[in-house]
Structure formats: C-alpha cells, structure tokens
Amino acid sequence: MNKSETHIIGAGLSGLSAAVALTASGYKATLYESSPQAGGRCRSFWDHELNSIIDNGNHLILGSNKSVFAYLKVIGNESGLIGQSNVRIPFIDLRTGKRWAIRPNYGKIPWWIFSDSRRVPNSSWFNYLSILKLMFASNSTTVKECLGGNTIMSEMLWEPLTKAVLNTEMHLASAKLLWPVIKIAFGNGAKGSQPFFAREGLSSALIDPAIDFITKNNGSIKYGCRLKDIEFNNKKAISLNFGEYSVDVGKKNQIIIAVPPHIASQLLPDILYPSETRSILNAHFRPQHPIKIPGKSKFLGIVGGTADWVFLRDRVLSVTVSAADELIDEKNELLAKSLWKDLCTALSIQNSPLPPFKIVKEKRATFAQTAGSTKSRPNAKTPWKNVILAGDWTNTGLPATIEGSVKSGLTAAIRARRKM
Ligand SMILES: Cc1cc2nc3c(=O)[nH]c(=O)nc-3n(C[C@H](O)[C@H](O)[C@H](O)COP(=O)(O)OP(=O)(O)OC[C@H]3O[C@@H](n4cnc5c(N)ncnc54)[C@H](O)[C@@H]3O)c2cc1C
Known part of the structure; x- marks a missing residue:
C-alpha cells in the first residue's frame, strides 16, 4: 500500500473512474462531492409521481466503448448494462409516417451499406462513403461540411446522429469529434455499434458499485463538500478550502479536479476551458x-x-x-x-x-462541441505540479460522453500514480 493520497474533487464519472483506478492499484483516494449524491450528470433518482426510478437523462453506451466496459469489469458490475440483442437503430419520420432502421452487419466489412433494407430509404451506398471525409477533417471543419451534401441523408441520419453524439447542431458540430465515434461504432460492425443501456438505472449500473469498490479498497467519499478555493504556493496547491474546514495537501499528495468546466475555471485561474x-x-x-x-x-x-x-x-x-x-x-x-x-x-x-x-x-x-471547440480543451497536466484535470470536457480526443469521462479519469489516475 502506497501511503500517498489523492484528493479528488467531484464524484461524477470522471472522478469515480480516477478513484477506481487509484484504489484498484493500492493507492489511497478521497473523493469530495458538493452534492448529497454521486454521479453528477449521470445519475438516477426515485420519482414519486411516476412511482419509478428514473435517470436524469437517457444514456446510451456503445459496444465499442472499451473504457466503460473495462471500468465495469473492475467494479464487478458488467451485468449493470443490458445490450439490445438485434443491432438496429430504428427511426420514424413523423411528417410522413415512414419507418426505417439502420442495420449494420457483424464483421469488419460493412456490406450492409449495399442492402436497401439496412439503410435510409432512397439513399444509395455511395452516400455512406462521405463519412470518410470526417477522417481528414481539420479542427475547424463542421459535420455539415463533410456530410451535408445529401438532404435526405442529412435529415434522416446525419443530423439525428450528430445531435445524439455531440449535443450540437450539424452545421456547427465538430467533424473531428464525430469521427472517433463513427470509426469505432461502424468500423467494428454490429458489435461496435450495439446499443447498451442501464439495466435498472444509471446509478445502480455505473455509480453505486464504483463507490462500493472504492470504499472497500482504501478509498472514501465525502458528500456535501464543495471546494471553494485552492491555496497555491510555489506552483503547488497547498490547501483545499471547503468553507467549514480546509485540508492541507501533504508533500507527495496529488489533487484531481474533476468538476464541470465553468467550476474548474473558477478554482484554477487562467486555465483553458470550453465556455459555451x-x-x-x-x-x-x-x-x-x-x-x-x-x-x-x-x-x-x-x-x-x-x-x-x-x-x-x-x-x-x-x-x-x-x-x-x-x-x-x-x-x-x-x-x-x-x-x-x-x-x-x-x-x-x-x-x-x-x-x-x-x-x-x-x-x-x-x-458545445462545435468546430474549433477542441482547441479549448485542456490536457490533464496543469501549470501546478500536484494538480491534475479530469472531465468529459478535457482533451480526451473523444466527445463529452461516458466513455470520454471514464478515459479522462484513468488518464488523471495514471498521472497521479507516476508522481507518488
Ligand atoms: C441529459 C444527458 C444525457 C447524456 N447522454 C449521454 C449518452 O447517451 N451517452 C454518453 O456516453 N454520455 C451522455 N451524456 C454525457 C455524460 O453524462 C457526461 O459526459 C458525464 O456524466 C460527465 O461526467 P464528469 O464526471 O466529467 O462530470 P460531472 O458528471 O458533471 O461530475 C462533476 C461532479 O463534480 C461535482 N462538483 C461540482 N463542483 C464541485 C465543487 N466545487 N466541489 C466538489 N464537487 C463539485 C458535481 O456535483 C458533480 O458530481 C449525457 C449527459 C446528460 C446531462
């Protein structure tokens, strides 16, 4: 057991992923979460009106999200997600009543694009080749510039897909950020694009088992602890101020800031962050x-x-x-x-x-995952020797997703371990 400790601010998926990686390899980690519940933007709650557990939002995970499945394996909850057995993405157009489904095939060669019944109605296999333009997109290229050439395809596939993945309109969205998802989802055939959902809820799938794992492995979590500011000295953080109390940061200890970008920018002066x-x-x-x-x-x-x-x-x-x-x-x-x-x-x-x-x-x-936004995503490394950044908004190379969050937490944990 290593005696050094990592203080992790924020118990969303990024902070939890960092804590899981650290405690799994014998390091001590303490999570500080401002709200009474962990999970951040990925959580469940009981709703009396609906008499049911509901999630803050629908979350879809893809079969190709390797970091998520590795995280679930470590926390011992691979069964927390349930995959849809028939791999199809069904659609309806409310204006015409027309229904269709995208049905990628198993295997590496995407022959499904040659089958009328597996693609958008009235589209041709040729239309799907335009996704290769995403591969060569620059930081300032929008998805529309790459995929907007065909109106039917834009309306019936690319716009809904772009909004779902990047939460940004196609004419503004970053082509560079869409590419890694398209590549792993469609490049690995039906296995890569298989949709997975939380079996009972996001918290019981991804959050609660992680907290169990962390607390059983020399970690802890403190709720209702909002980090107000950080005292710095000589390019190092020396004290964390939570209002009613403060925590002195030991000599070899590390800090991982895993809060949303607007809050990180208040805690860490002058850091780069996407503000929109x-x-x-x-x-x-x-x-x-x-x-x-x-x-x-x-x-x-x-x-x-x-x-x-x-x-x-x-x-x-x-x-x-x-x-x-x-x-x-x-x-x-x-x-x-x-x-x-x-x-x-x-x-x-x-x-x-x-x-x-x-x-x-x-x-x-x-x-806002717009073209150009990639330039305002900071790396895990900060100007302060013992402060590391994590979060879906940091420079993961992936969109702001569960996969990106888990990956960012892992990157931060690896960096913290190297310094302890
Ligand atoms: C409605 C919705 C739908 C989504 N759908 C999908 C989807 O289908 N697929 C997918 O992959 N992703 C989806 N996402 C994205 C995914 O939920 C996020 O990428 C992920 O949850 C971000 O995790 P995080 O830990 O980086 O940030 P957060 O979840 O924001 O965690 C930050 C934590 O820090 C805490 N905190 C803030 N300030 C302080 C402070 N000063 N001191 C201490 N703690 C603090 C917060 O309370 C929070 O718990 C969706 C997101 C939303 C909101």
Whole structure:
C-alpha cells in the first residue's frame, strides 16, 4: 500500500473512474462531492409521481466503448448494462409516417451499406462513403461540411446522429469529434455499434458499485463538500478550502479536479476551458397501460418533430431532446404536451391523455462541441505540479460522453500514480 493520497474533487464519472483506478492499484483516494449524491450528470433518482426510478437523462453506451466496459469489469458490475440483442437503430419520420432502421452487419466489412433494407430509404451506398471525409477533417471543419451534401441523408441520419453524439447542431458540430465515434461504432460492425443501456438505472449500473469498490479498497467519499478555493504556493496547491474546514495537501499528495468546466475555471485561474454549453431536455412519461416500441426495440429515433429519441425502460417512456437551448426555459406542462403528442404519433398510441410526467432540464449538459471547440480543451497536466484535470470536457480526443469521462479519469489516475 502506497501511503500517498489523492484528493479528488467531484464524484461524477470522471472522478469515480480516477478513484477506481487509484484504489484498484493500492493507492489511497478521497473523493469530495458538493452534492448529497454521486454521479453528477449521470445519475438516477426515485420519482414519486411516476412511482419509478428514473435517470436524469437517457444514456446510451456503445459496444465499442472499451473504457466503460473495462471500468465495469473492475467494479464487478458488467451485468449493470443490458445490450439490445438485434443491432438496429430504428427511426420514424413523423411528417410522413415512414419507418426505417439502420442495420449494420457483424464483421469488419460493412456490406450492409449495399442492402436497401439496412439503410435510409432512397439513399444509395455511395452516400455512406462521405463519412470518410470526417477522417481528414481539420479542427475547424463542421459535420455539415463533410456530410451535408445529401438532404435526405442529412435529415434522416446525419443530423439525428450528430445531435445524439455531440449535443450540437450539424452545421456547427465538430467533424473531428464525430469521427472517433463513427470509426469505432461502424468500423467494428454490429458489435461496435450495439446499443447498451442501464439495466435498472444509471446509478445502480455505473455509480453505486464504483463507490462500493472504492470504499472497500482504501478509498472514501465525502458528500456535501464543495471546494471553494485552492491555496497555491510555489506552483503547488497547498490547501483545499471547503468553507467549514480546509485540508492541507501533504508533500507527495496529488489533487484531481474533476468538476464541470465553468467550476474548474473558477478554482484554477487562467486555465483553458470550453465556455459555451448545450442543454439536454428529458421528459419521462408513465402511461396508464404498458406501451411497446415497434420491432421489440428499446429506443426509437424521431425525425420531423420536437422529440429526438424515445427510450423504454419497464413502464416508463423517456424522451430526449438534444441541443435543446431554445426549449429549456419553456413551461414543463407545455413541453410535456408537445413531446407526448410526438410520442403518440411515433408509437401509434390512440386518444391517450397526457399521463403523469417528469421533465428534467440539464442546462449545461455538455460543452458545445462545435468546430474549433477542441482547441479549448485542456490536457490533464496543469501549470501546478500536484494538480491534475479530469472531465468529459478535457482533451480526451473523444466527445463529452461516458466513455470520454471514464478515459479522462484513468488518464488523471495514471498521472497521479507516476508522481507518488
Ligand atoms: C441529459 C444527458 C444525457 C447524456 N447522454 C449521454 C449518452 O447517451 N451517452 C454518453 O456516453 N454520455 C451522455 N451524456 C454525457 C455524460 O453524462 C457526461 O459526459 C458525464 O456524466 C460527465 O461526467 P464528469 O464526471 O466529467 O462530470 P460531472 O458528471 O458533471 O461530475 C462533476 C461532479 O463534480 C461535482 N462538483 C461540482 N463542483 C464541485 C465543487 N466545487 N466541489 C466538489 N464537487 C463539485 C458535481 O456535483 C458533480 O458530481 C449525457 C449527459 C446528460 C446531462
């Protein structure tokens, strides 16, 4: 057991991933979390109105998200996620009622693009080759500049996919950030693009088992501890001020700052950070009678309405609207009515009054992953010798996702270990 300790600020997935990696290799880690619950932007809670556990937002993980599956293995909860067995991404266009599904094949050679029944209606295999343009995109290239050449493909596939992955509109979104996801998702065939979801909830899948693991392995977590400021001396952090008390940072100890970018920028003067953000809106409905998504799917992409995606878990239908900044200040009742109307059309629900609902608004869901935003993502290394950065917004080379968060925590832990 190494006697040095790492103080980790923020118990979202990035902070938890760092703590798991450190404690798994015999190092002491203490997490400080400002809220009463861990998980940050990836958490569950009990909702009385819906009589159910719901997540702050629908989260989809891909079969190719290697860091996430490695993290689950370490914390002993590989069964926390459930994969959809038939690999298909189903869609409906609300304006025409047309339904289709993208169905990648197993194996490395993507022959599915040559099959009419596996791709967007009225598209040609040729349209799919444009994704190769993403590979050569510069920092300032938008997704639209690479993939916007065909209107049908843009509306029916690229725009919904870009919004889902980057939480940013296609005409602004970074092509460079979309590429790593497209590459691993479609480059590995159906296995890579297999959708996974939290079996019972995000907290029981990804958060609670991590806390169990950390506390059983010489780590600890303190809730309700908001780091207010850091005292620096001679290019080192020497004290962490939590208001009611402060923590002296021992000589060999390390600090990992794993908080959202706007908070990190207040704690660490002059750091680089992406300041623009995008919202995500989620509406959870509990219809009176169980409702199924056609094709035994757990989710459905919606084109031509306000809703982007609907997910089904047990009795609860959950709608996601990404890059939802224009809607986020609308009244909940109005949002629920409009999204329920979309659902009734998408799922062919006849004459159904608005069921009990819960609206969850994440105003700063992710940083705006626009072309050029990659330049404002900092590395884990900071100008202070014992301070390391983690977070989905740091320079992971990946979009702001669970995979990116887990990877950033691991990178920070490796750096901390090297210094202790
Ligand atoms: C609605 C929604 C849907 C999403 N969908 C997907 C998806 O489908 N797939 C996917 O891969 N990703 C998705 N994401 C992204 C994913 O949730 C995030 O990338 C990830 O949760 C970020 O984790 P993090 O630890 O970097 O940051 P956070 O989760 O923000 O964690 C930071 C933690 O720091 C704490 N904190 C803040 N300030 C302080 C302080 N001063 N002192 C102590 N603690 C502090 C916060 O309370 C928080 O717990 C979604 C996000 C949202 C919001």
